[in-house]
Amino acid sequence: xxxxxxxxxxxxxxxxxxxxxxxxxxxxxxxxxxxxxxxxxxxxxxxxxxxxxxxxxxxxxxxxxxxxxxxxxxxxxxxxxxxxxxxxxxxxxxxxxxxxxxxxxxxxxxxxxxxxxxxxxxxxxxxxxxxxxxxxxxxxxxxxxxxxxxxxxxxxxxxxxxxxxxxxxxxxxxxxxxxxxxxxxxxxxxxxxxxx
Amino acid sequence: xxxxxxxxxxxxxxxxxxxxxxxxxxxxxxxxxxxxxxxxxxxxxxxxxxxxxxxxxxxxxxxxxxxxxxxxxxxxxxxxxxxxxxxxxxxxxxxxxxxxxxxxxxxxxxxxxxxxxxxxxxxxxxxxxxxxxxxxxxxxxxxxxxxxxxxxxxxxxxxxxxxxxxxxxxxxxxxxxxxxxxxxxxxxxxxxxxxxx
Numbered sequence: 244x245x246x247x248x249x250x251x252x253x254x255x256x257x258x259x260x261x262x263x264x265x266x267x268x269x270x271x272x273x274x275x276x277x278x279x280x281x282x283x284x285x286x287x288x289x290x291x292x293x294x295x296x297x298x299x300x301x302x303x304x305x306x307x308x309x310x311x312x313x314x315x316x317x318x319x320x321x322x323x324x325x326x327x328x329x330x331x332x333x334x335x336x337x338x339x340x341x342x343x344x345x346x347x348x349x350x351x352x353x354x355x356x357x358x359x360x361x362x363x364x365x366x367x368x369x370x371x372x373x374x375x376x377x378x379x380x381x382x383x384x385x386x387x388x389x390x391x392x393x394x395x396x397x398x399x400x401x402x403x404x405x406x407x408x409x410x411x412x413x414x415x416x417x418x419x420x421x422x423x424x425x426x427x428x429x430x431x432x433x434x435x436x437x438x439x
Numbered sequence: 440x441x442x443x444x445x446x447x448x449x450x451x452x453x454x455x456x457x458x459x460x461x462x463x464x465x466x467x468x469x470x471x472x473x474x475x476x477x478x479x480x481x482x483x484x485x486x487x488x489x490x491x492x493x494x495x496x497x498x499x500x501x502x503x504x505x506x507x508x509x510x511x512x513x514x515x516x517x518x519x520x521x522x523x524x525x526x527x528x529x530x531x532x533x534x535x536x537x538x539x540x541x542x543x544x545x546x547x548x549x550x551x552x553x554x555x556x557x558x559x560x561x562x563x564x565x566x567x568x569x570x571x572x573x574x575x576x577x578x579x580x581x582x583x584x585x586x587x588x589x590x591x592x593x594x595x596x597x598x599x600x601x602x603x604x605x606x607x608x609x610x611x612x613x614x615x616x617x618x619x620x621x622x623x624x625x626x627x628x629x630x631x632x633x634x635x636x
Contacts, residue, residue, distance in 0.1 A: 335536030387589030397528035
Protein backbone atom coordinates (compact mmCIF):
# COMPACT_ATOMS: atom_id res chain seq x y z
CA UNK A 244 0.00 0.00 0.00
CA UNK A 245 1.26 3.43 -0.92
CA UNK A 246 2.24 5.56 2.05
CA UNK A 247 1.94 9.13 0.88
CA UNK A 248 3.10 12.20 2.75
CA UNK A 249 1.59 15.40 1.41
CA UNK A 250 3.53 18.54 2.37
CA UNK A 251 1.24 21.46 1.72
CA UNK A 252 2.38 25.07 1.79
CA UNK A 253 0.15 28.09 1.25
CA UNK A 254 -0.60 30.92 3.69
CA UNK A 255 -4.23 31.47 2.70
CA UNK A 256 -7.33 29.32 2.85
CA UNK A 257 -9.51 29.14 -0.26
CA UNK A 258 -6.47 29.49 -2.49
CA UNK A 259 -6.02 27.64 -5.77
CA UNK A 260 -3.17 25.73 -4.14
CA UNK A 261 -5.63 24.53 -1.50
CA UNK A 262 -7.92 23.30 -4.28
CA UNK A 263 -5.04 21.36 -5.86
CA UNK A 264 -4.25 19.87 -2.45
CA UNK A 265 -7.85 18.65 -2.21
CA UNK A 266 -7.51 17.09 -5.67
CA UNK A 267 -4.32 15.37 -4.55
CA UNK A 268 -6.03 13.98 -1.44
CA UNK A 269 -9.04 12.67 -3.37
CA UNK A 270 -6.69 11.15 -5.95
CA UNK A 271 -4.80 9.38 -3.17
CA UNK A 272 -8.05 8.14 -1.60
CA UNK A 273 -9.12 6.75 -4.97
CA UNK A 274 -5.76 4.96 -5.15
CA UNK A 275 -6.34 3.50 -1.67
CA UNK A 276 -3.19 5.10 -0.33
CA UNK A 277 -2.43 5.76 3.29
CA UNK A 278 -2.17 9.53 3.62
CA UNK A 279 -0.47 11.88 6.04
CA UNK A 280 -0.88 15.60 5.52
CA UNK A 281 1.49 18.31 6.72
CA UNK A 282 0.14 21.86 6.51
CA UNK A 283 3.16 24.04 7.24
CA UNK A 284 1.34 27.35 7.67
CA UNK A 285 -1.46 25.86 9.78
CA UNK A 286 1.18 24.19 11.96
CA UNK A 287 2.97 27.50 12.41
CA UNK A 288 6.15 25.73 11.30
CA UNK A 289 9.31 27.73 12.02
CA UNK A 290 11.25 27.72 8.71
CA UNK A 291 14.44 29.39 9.97
CA UNK A 292 17.39 27.00 10.16
CA UNK A 293 19.10 28.15 13.36
CA UNK A 294 22.48 27.95 15.05
CA UNK A 295 20.87 25.39 17.35
CA UNK A 296 19.87 23.25 14.36
CA UNK A 297 23.47 23.38 13.22
CA UNK A 298 24.71 22.26 16.64
CA UNK A 299 22.12 19.44 16.63
CA UNK A 300 23.18 18.18 13.22
CA UNK A 301 26.76 17.92 14.48
CA UNK A 302 26.01 16.35 17.85
CA UNK A 303 23.13 14.12 16.76
CA UNK A 304 20.67 16.07 18.90
CA UNK A 305 17.11 16.59 17.83
CA UNK A 306 14.79 19.55 18.17
CA UNK A 307 11.57 18.28 19.85
CA UNK A 308 9.39 20.39 17.53
CA UNK A 309 10.82 18.52 14.52
CA UNK A 310 10.41 14.90 15.64
CA UNK A 311 6.92 14.48 14.16
CA UNK A 312 8.04 15.84 10.79
CA UNK A 313 11.12 13.62 10.72
CA UNK A 314 9.02 10.58 11.60
CA UNK A 315 6.59 11.33 8.76
CA UNK A 316 9.46 11.70 6.32
CA UNK A 317 10.90 8.35 7.37
CA UNK A 318 7.44 6.72 7.17
CA UNK A 319 6.45 7.62 3.62
CA UNK A 320 7.37 6.00 0.30
CA UNK A 321 5.73 8.75 -1.75
CA UNK A 322 6.33 12.41 -1.05
CA UNK A 323 4.07 15.02 -2.60
CA UNK A 324 4.76 18.76 -2.39
CA UNK A 325 1.85 21.08 -3.03
CA UNK A 326 2.83 24.76 -3.22
CA UNK A 327 2.73 27.93 -5.33
CA UNK A 328 5.97 28.79 -7.20
CA UNK A 329 7.34 32.12 -5.98
CA UNK A 330 10.57 33.65 -7.28
CA UNK A 331 11.19 30.62 -9.51
CA UNK A 332 11.12 28.14 -6.65
CA UNK A 333 9.53 26.71 -3.53
CA UNK A 334 8.21 29.24 -0.97
CA UNK A 335 10.67 30.00 1.84
CA UNK A 336 8.36 28.16 4.24
CA UNK A 337 8.84 24.94 2.25
CA UNK A 338 12.56 25.55 1.80
CA UNK A 339 12.73 25.90 5.57
CA UNK A 340 11.12 22.47 5.88
CA UNK A 341 13.77 21.07 3.50
CA UNK A 342 16.58 22.87 5.39
CA UNK A 343 15.43 21.75 8.82
CA UNK A 344 13.56 18.46 8.40
CA UNK A 345 15.04 16.82 5.30
CA UNK A 346 18.60 18.09 5.39
CA UNK A 347 19.01 19.49 8.87
CA UNK A 348 18.11 16.30 10.66
CA UNK A 349 21.09 14.66 8.98
CA UNK A 350 22.00 12.66 12.05
CA UNK A 351 18.65 10.87 11.85
CA UNK A 352 18.96 9.88 8.17
CA UNK A 353 18.98 6.15 7.53
CA UNK A 354 21.91 5.94 5.17
CA UNK A 355 24.34 8.52 6.46
CA UNK A 356 25.31 11.76 4.81
CA UNK A 357 25.76 11.96 1.06
CA UNK A 358 28.90 14.01 0.73
CA UNK A 359 27.14 17.33 0.36
CA UNK A 360 25.23 17.54 3.56
CA UNK A 361 22.00 15.82 2.60
CA UNK A 362 21.16 12.53 4.31
CA UNK A 363 19.97 9.58 2.24
CA UNK A 364 16.22 9.02 2.19
CA UNK A 365 16.11 5.49 0.78
CA UNK A 366 12.47 5.00 1.79
CA UNK A 367 11.28 7.56 -0.76
CA UNK A 368 10.54 5.95 -4.13
CA UNK A 369 8.35 8.63 -5.60
CA UNK A 370 8.69 12.41 -5.53
CA UNK A 371 5.86 14.55 -6.83
CA UNK A 372 5.40 18.31 -7.09
CA UNK A 373 2.04 19.93 -7.74
CA UNK A 374 2.51 23.64 -8.28
CA UNK A 375 1.34 26.73 -10.13
CA UNK A 376 3.42 29.46 -11.76
CA UNK A 377 2.36 33.05 -12.35
CA UNK A 378 4.47 33.23 -15.49
CA UNK A 379 4.74 31.08 -18.59
CA UNK A 380 6.87 28.00 -19.13
CA UNK A 381 9.17 30.08 -21.32
CA UNK A 382 9.81 32.71 -18.63
CA UNK A 383 10.45 29.93 -16.14
CA UNK A 384 13.04 28.42 -18.47
CA UNK A 385 14.74 31.80 -18.83
CA UNK A 386 14.77 32.11 -15.05
CA UNK A 387 16.39 28.71 -14.68
CA UNK A 388 13.57 26.57 -13.21
CA UNK A 389 15.19 26.46 -9.79
CA UNK A 390 12.14 24.91 -8.13
CA UNK A 391 11.82 22.06 -10.60
CA UNK A 392 15.49 21.17 -10.44
CA UNK A 393 15.65 21.35 -6.66
CA UNK A 394 13.12 18.54 -6.73
CA UNK A 395 14.09 16.46 -9.76
CA UNK A 396 17.83 16.66 -9.24
CA UNK A 397 18.90 17.71 -5.78
CA UNK A 398 16.25 16.02 -3.64
CA UNK A 399 15.88 13.14 -6.12
CA UNK A 400 19.57 12.34 -5.81
CA UNK A 401 19.18 11.54 -2.11
CA UNK A 402 16.16 9.23 -2.49
CA UNK A 403 15.97 5.55 -3.44
CA UNK A 404 18.14 4.98 -6.52
CA UNK A 405 15.10 4.05 -8.61
CA UNK A 406 12.96 6.91 -7.33
CA UNK A 407 10.71 8.50 -9.95
CA UNK A 408 9.76 12.14 -10.10
CA UNK A 409 6.54 13.65 -11.39
CA UNK A 410 6.13 17.33 -12.14
CA UNK A 411 2.53 18.58 -12.33
CA UNK A 412 2.53 22.30 -12.98
CA UNK A 413 0.07 24.90 -14.18
CA UNK A 414 1.98 27.69 -15.92
CA UNK A 415 0.76 31.25 -16.55
CA UNK A 416 -1.96 30.98 -13.92
CA UNK A 417 -2.23 34.80 -13.89
CA UNK A 418 -3.61 34.67 -17.43
CA UNK A 419 -5.55 31.40 -17.08
CA UNK A 420 -9.28 30.87 -17.46
CA UNK A 421 -11.52 29.11 -14.96
CA UNK A 422 -11.86 26.20 -17.40
CA UNK A 423 -8.08 25.77 -17.58
CA UNK A 424 -7.78 25.77 -13.82
CA UNK A 425 -10.59 23.24 -13.43
CA UNK A 426 -8.99 21.04 -16.08
CA UNK A 427 -5.72 21.17 -14.15
CA UNK A 428 -7.48 20.10 -10.94
CA UNK A 429 -9.03 17.12 -12.75
CA UNK A 430 -5.68 16.21 -14.29
CA UNK A 431 -3.99 16.29 -10.87
CA UNK A 432 -6.63 14.02 -9.36
CA UNK A 433 -6.41 11.58 -12.28
CA UNK A 434 -2.63 11.42 -12.30
CA UNK A 435 -2.39 11.00 -8.53
CA UNK A 436 -5.04 8.25 -8.52
CA UNK A 437 -3.00 6.35 -11.12
CA UNK A 438 0.14 6.47 -9.04
CA UNK A 439 0.91 2.80 -8.81
CA UNK B 440 28.35 53.25 -5.93
CA UNK B 441 25.89 52.47 -3.18
CA UNK B 442 26.27 48.76 -2.53
CA UNK B 443 23.80 46.61 -0.61
CA UNK B 444 25.41 43.60 1.07
CA UNK B 445 22.96 40.88 2.13
CA UNK B 446 24.16 38.09 4.44
CA UNK B 447 22.24 34.93 5.31
CA UNK B 448 24.05 32.62 7.73
CA UNK B 449 22.87 31.61 11.22
CA UNK B 450 26.37 31.23 12.67
CA UNK B 451 28.13 34.44 13.71
CA UNK B 452 31.62 32.98 13.35
CA UNK B 453 30.86 31.40 9.97
CA UNK B 454 32.94 31.55 6.81
CA UNK B 455 30.08 33.54 5.21
CA UNK B 456 30.48 36.26 7.81
CA UNK B 457 34.22 36.35 7.26
CA UNK B 458 33.66 36.64 3.50
CA UNK B 459 31.09 39.37 4.03
CA UNK B 460 33.54 41.39 6.16
CA UNK B 461 36.29 40.99 3.57
CA UNK B 462 33.90 41.93 0.76
CA UNK B 463 32.85 45.02 2.72
CA UNK B 464 36.48 46.01 3.31
CA UNK B 465 37.18 45.60 -0.39
CA UNK B 466 34.16 47.67 -1.37
CA UNK B 467 35.09 50.46 1.06
CA UNK B 468 38.66 50.44 -0.26
CA UNK B 469 37.19 50.78 -3.74
CA UNK B 470 35.45 53.96 -2.64
CA UNK B 471 31.93 52.55 -2.45
CA UNK B 472 29.29 53.21 0.14
CA UNK B 473 28.12 49.95 1.74
CA UNK B 474 24.92 49.08 3.59
CA UNK B 475 24.96 45.67 5.29
CA UNK B 476 21.82 43.64 5.95
CA UNK B 477 22.56 40.63 8.13
CA UNK B 478 19.21 38.83 7.91
CA UNK B 479 19.69 36.45 10.85
CA UNK B 480 21.16 39.20 13.03
CA UNK B 481 18.20 41.48 12.28
CA UNK B 482 15.74 38.72 13.09
CA UNK B 483 14.23 38.99 9.64
CA UNK B 484 10.95 37.05 9.36
CA UNK B 485 11.59 34.05 7.10
CA UNK B 486 8.23 33.20 5.55
CA UNK B 487 5.64 35.37 3.89
CA UNK B 488 2.73 35.76 6.31
CA UNK B 489 -0.92 35.24 5.37
CA UNK B 490 -1.46 38.98 5.88
CA UNK B 491 1.33 39.74 3.38
CA UNK B 492 0.05 37.21 0.87
CA UNK B 493 -3.46 38.67 1.08
CA UNK B 494 -2.06 42.19 0.48
CA UNK B 495 0.35 41.10 -2.27
CA UNK B 496 -1.73 42.32 -5.19
CA UNK B 497 -3.01 45.44 -3.40
CA UNK B 498 -1.53 48.94 -3.54
CA UNK B 499 0.12 48.41 -0.15
CA UNK B 500 1.85 45.02 -0.24
CA UNK B 501 4.34 45.91 2.54
CA UNK B 502 3.12 45.15 6.07
CA UNK B 503 6.39 44.94 8.03
CA UNK B 504 8.46 48.07 8.91
CA UNK B 505 11.70 46.09 8.51
CA UNK B 506 10.67 45.16 4.96
CA UNK B 507 9.90 48.83 4.26
CA UNK B 508 13.44 49.77 5.38
CA UNK B 509 14.96 47.15 3.10
CA UNK B 510 12.81 48.34 0.20
CA UNK B 511 14.04 51.94 0.70
CA UNK B 512 17.65 50.69 0.43
CA UNK B 513 17.21 48.40 -2.58
CA UNK B 514 15.51 51.19 -4.50
CA UNK B 515 18.67 53.32 -4.16
CA UNK B 516 21.31 50.58 -4.47
CA UNK B 517 23.46 50.37 -7.60
CA UNK B 518 24.94 46.99 -6.74
CA UNK B 519 23.73 44.08 -4.61
CA UNK B 520 26.09 41.52 -3.09
CA UNK B 521 24.68 38.27 -1.64
CA UNK B 522 26.71 36.16 0.78
CA UNK B 523 25.28 32.81 1.90
CA UNK B 524 26.01 29.09 2.21
CA UNK B 525 24.31 26.96 -0.47
CA UNK B 526 22.00 24.39 1.12
CA UNK B 527 20.19 21.67 -0.84
CA UNK B 528 21.43 23.34 -4.05
CA UNK B 529 19.58 26.56 -3.24
CA UNK B 530 19.22 29.64 -1.09
CA UNK B 531 18.74 29.39 2.68
CA UNK B 532 15.03 29.85 3.46
CA UNK B 533 15.63 33.26 5.05
CA UNK B 534 17.21 34.61 1.85
CA UNK B 535 14.49 33.10 -0.36
CA UNK B 536 12.01 34.72 2.04
CA UNK B 537 13.80 38.04 1.60
CA UNK B 538 13.07 37.90 -2.14
CA UNK B 539 9.44 36.96 -1.53
CA UNK B 540 8.78 39.62 1.10
CA UNK B 541 10.93 42.55 -0.08
CA UNK B 542 10.78 42.10 -3.87
CA UNK B 543 7.04 42.63 -4.06
CA UNK B 544 5.04 44.24 -6.89
CA UNK B 545 5.95 47.92 -7.14
CA UNK B 546 9.48 47.26 -5.83
CA UNK B 547 11.16 44.66 -8.05
CA UNK B 548 8.57 44.63 -10.84
CA UNK B 549 5.26 46.05 -11.93
CA UNK B 550 2.30 44.39 -13.52
CA UNK B 551 1.59 46.14 -16.81
CA UNK B 552 -2.08 47.10 -16.46
CA UNK B 553 -2.77 46.78 -20.16
CA UNK B 554 -1.06 43.49 -21.04
CA UNK B 555 -0.91 41.93 -17.57
CA UNK B 556 2.78 41.21 -18.13
CA UNK B 557 5.51 41.68 -15.57
CA UNK B 558 7.90 44.62 -16.09
CA UNK B 559 11.23 45.20 -14.30
CA UNK B 560 11.33 48.02 -11.74
CA UNK B 561 14.86 47.89 -10.34
CA UNK B 562 16.68 49.72 -13.13
CA UNK B 563 18.92 51.35 -10.53
CA UNK B 564 20.70 48.03 -9.88
CA UNK B 565 23.59 47.58 -12.34
CA UNK B 566 25.75 44.93 -10.66
CA UNK B 567 24.84 41.67 -8.95
CA UNK B 568 27.44 39.65 -7.06
CA UNK B 569 27.01 36.28 -5.38
CA UNK B 570 29.46 34.81 -2.89
CA UNK B 571 28.57 31.32 -1.72
CA UNK B 572 30.18 28.28 -0.16
CA UNK B 573 29.24 24.77 -1.25
CA UNK B 574 29.74 21.50 0.61
CA UNK B 575 30.07 19.66 -2.71
CA UNK B 576 32.36 19.97 -5.70
CA UNK B 577 31.79 22.35 -8.61
CA UNK B 578 31.16 19.39 -10.92
CA UNK B 579 28.57 17.87 -8.60
CA UNK B 580 26.87 21.26 -8.29
CA UNK B 581 26.70 21.51 -12.05
CA UNK B 582 24.93 18.14 -12.25
CA UNK B 583 22.45 19.10 -9.52
CA UNK B 584 21.98 22.59 -10.97
CA UNK B 585 22.94 25.58 -8.85
CA UNK B 586 19.42 26.71 -8.05
CA UNK B 587 20.43 29.49 -5.67
CA UNK B 588 22.75 30.99 -8.24
CA UNK B 589 20.09 30.79 -10.92
CA UNK B 590 17.51 32.43 -8.71
CA UNK B 591 19.88 35.38 -8.23
CA UNK B 592 21.58 35.67 -11.63
CA UNK B 593 18.46 34.97 -13.66
CA UNK B 594 15.16 35.38 -11.78
CA UNK B 595 16.38 38.42 -9.81
CA UNK B 596 18.49 39.83 -12.64
CA UNK B 597 15.60 40.15 -15.08
CA UNK B 598 14.03 42.67 -12.69
CA UNK B 599 17.07 44.94 -12.72
CA UNK B 600 18.66 47.21 -15.35
CA UNK B 601 18.98 45.97 -18.91
CA UNK B 602 22.78 45.74 -18.95
CA UNK B 603 23.22 44.45 -15.40
CA UNK B 604 26.35 42.36 -15.06
CA UNK B 605 26.67 39.49 -12.63
CA UNK B 606 29.72 38.04 -10.90
CA UNK B 607 29.85 34.75 -9.01
CA UNK B 608 32.35 33.59 -6.41
CA UNK B 609 31.81 29.94 -5.48
CA UNK B 610 33.84 28.26 -2.76
CA UNK B 611 33.43 24.54 -3.47
CA UNK B 612 34.24 21.48 -1.31
CA UNK B 613 34.00 23.73 1.73
CA UNK B 614 33.81 20.87 4.23
CA UNK B 615 37.22 19.59 3.13
CA UNK B 616 38.84 23.00 2.79
CA UNK B 617 42.12 24.00 4.36
CA UNK B 618 42.86 27.23 6.21
CA UNK B 619 45.07 28.44 3.39
CA UNK B 620 42.48 27.81 0.66
CA UNK B 621 39.88 29.71 2.65
CA UNK B 622 42.30 32.61 3.20
CA UNK B 623 43.15 32.65 -0.49
CA UNK B 624 39.47 32.75 -1.45
CA UNK B 625 38.71 35.53 1.06
CA UNK B 626 41.61 37.56 -0.35
CA UNK B 627 40.31 37.05 -3.88
CA UNK B 628 36.85 38.28 -2.84
CA UNK B 629 38.30 41.38 -1.18
CA UNK B 630 40.50 42.18 -4.17
CA UNK B 631 37.71 41.73 -6.70
CA UNK B 632 35.25 43.76 -4.64
CA UNK B 633 37.74 46.63 -4.48
CA UNK B 634 37.72 46.63 -8.26
CA UNK B 635 33.95 46.49 -8.70
CA UNK B 636 32.88 49.21 -11.10
